[in-house]
Amino acid sequence: MHSERTDEKTPQTVPSQREQKPNQTCRPSNVPVVAVVLAAGFGTRFDPNNPKQLVSVGGKPIVCWSIEAFESNPRITDIIVVVNPTVRATVEQLIDEAGYPKVRMIINGGRERVDSTEAALGALAEAGIPGDAKVLIHDAVRPFVEQRSIDGCIDALDELDAATVAFASTDTVLLTEFRDGRKVVRQVPDRPHTFRAQTPQAFRFDTIQRAYELASADPGFHPTDDTRVVVDYLPDAAVAVVEGSESNLKITTLADIPTAERIADERLGRGAGVPADHPMPAVTPGGGPSAHSAMTREEAKARMHAVFAEAARSMHR
Numbered sequence: 457m458h459s460e461r462t463d464e465k466t467p468q469t470v471p472s473q474r475e476q477k478p479n480q481t482c483r484p485s486n487v488p489v490v491a492v493v494l495a496a497g498f499g500t501r502f503d504p505n506n507p508k509q510l511v512s513v514g515g516k517p518i519v520c521w522s523i524e525a526f527e528s529n530p531r532i533t534d535i536i537v538v539v540n541p542t543v544r545a546t547v548e549q550l551i552d553e554a555g556y557p558k559v560r561m562i563i564n565g566g567r568e569r570v571d572s573t574e575a576a577l578g579a580l581a582e583a584g585i586p587g588d589a590k591v592l593i594h595d596a597v598r599p600f601v602e603q604r605s606i607d608g609c610i611d612a613l614d615e616l617d618a619a620t621v622a623f624a625s626t627d628t629v630l631l632t633e634f635r636d637g638r639k640v641v642r643q644v645p646d647r648p649h650t651f652r653a654q655t656p657q658a659f660r661f662d663t664i665q666r667a668y669e670l671a672s673a674d675p676g677f678h679p680t681d682d683t684r685v686v687v688d689y690l691p692d693a694a695v696a697v698v699e700g701s702e703s704n705l706k707i708t709t710l711a712d713i714p715t716a717e718r719i720a721d722e723r724l725g726r727g728a729g730v731p732a733d734h735p736m737p738a739v740t741p742g743g744g745p746s747a748h749s750a751m752t753r754e755e756a757k758a759r760m761h762a763v764f765a766e767a768a769r770s771m772h773r
């Protein structure tokens with residue numbers, strides 16, 4: 457039940473390179489597929505007094521949209537939600553009331569995004585997750601991630617040990633630097649090679665854990681995403697690019713809310729837009745099944761430990 461379903465796969469969104477690479481070891485695909493939903497940010501560019509992950513769009517809190525994207529994907533086996541003290545009580549309440557059955561843990565994040573990812577990796581290690589597990593790390597504030605991007609990440613990890621959802625840049629991107637006290641253009645990459653990083657970003661657990669171990673020895677390192685940790689510290693690990701979408705926007709400032717409301721309306725069938733590719737009935741706080749709310753955090757942690765232990769045992773059979 458808690459290992460990846462291999463039936464009914466949607467087509468890959470990465471260019472297909474199914475053939476085995478010469479130096480690539482074959483990994484079983486029957487492994488836990490864990491989504492980490494990062495909701496521990498402080499929203500300084502949005503409104504620090506109104507945590508953006510709790511703001512409702514289309515009548516549903518942003519963090520719930522993100523959790524539901526993974527709840528509704530049958531290949532995701534487990535979800536961890538990372539919070540900060542400001543939002544913890546509300547997120548716990550939302551999760552308990554909605555009864556999201558795949559949410560196993562709600563843990564505290566850290567000061568920066570990278571610290572929150574590190575906290576999640578630590579919790580997964582403590583829970584006994586196998587090194588082969590697929591881990592998809594997602595910004596809670598990207599509520600409209602497409603199912604085909606989630607599926608694309610899961611598929612890509614059968615070929616490479618890392619993958620990121622990204623959206624081709626329609627603008628030419630300028631790389632800049634400071635020279636003589638002013639910002640100047642250092643390089644102009646060819647536009648077809650430039651993409652905007654989105655999430656989820658997905659990794660075999662042992663790959664992302666190793667990259668973070670190496671990065672932790674470098675106190676001056678403040679990456680804004682997890683792909684960079686792998687690119688900088690494990691340069692031999694190729695990161696697959698999985699097709700993202702314009703609607704997978706990151707809610708960063710208040711100005712993003714009208715766009716988010718428009719996309720939410722489309723997803724809820726209230727607008728003229730394209731519907732979600734795997735629509736799921738909205739799980740409203742107070743309205744959902746409550747299997748999870750009966751479980752204490754310790755029970756949930758023990759259950760997750762058992763799930764990972766069973767996955768590890770079945771891989772060694």
Ligand SMILES: Nc1ccn([C@@H]2O[C@H](COP(=O)(O)OP(=O)(O)OP(=O)(O)O)[C@@H](O)[C@H]2O)c(=O)n1
Pocket residue numbers: 494495496497498499500501502509538565566567568569570571572594595596597598706707708
């Ligand atoms: N210490 C942090 C910082 C960020 N995030 C999460 O990382 C995602 C992307 O971060 P961003 O949009 O930068 O959110 P904030 O850090 O909240 O915003 P800001 O940078 O404006 O403070 C968000 O889902 C956010 O909750 C996190 O879990 N822990």
Ligand SMILES: C[C@](O)(CO)[C@H](O)COP(=O)(O)O
Pocket residue numbers: 569595652653654655680681682706708
């Ligand atoms: C991970 C990310 O969403 C990729 O676009 C992004 O880098 C995180 O947020 P930030 O706004 O760049 O801090």
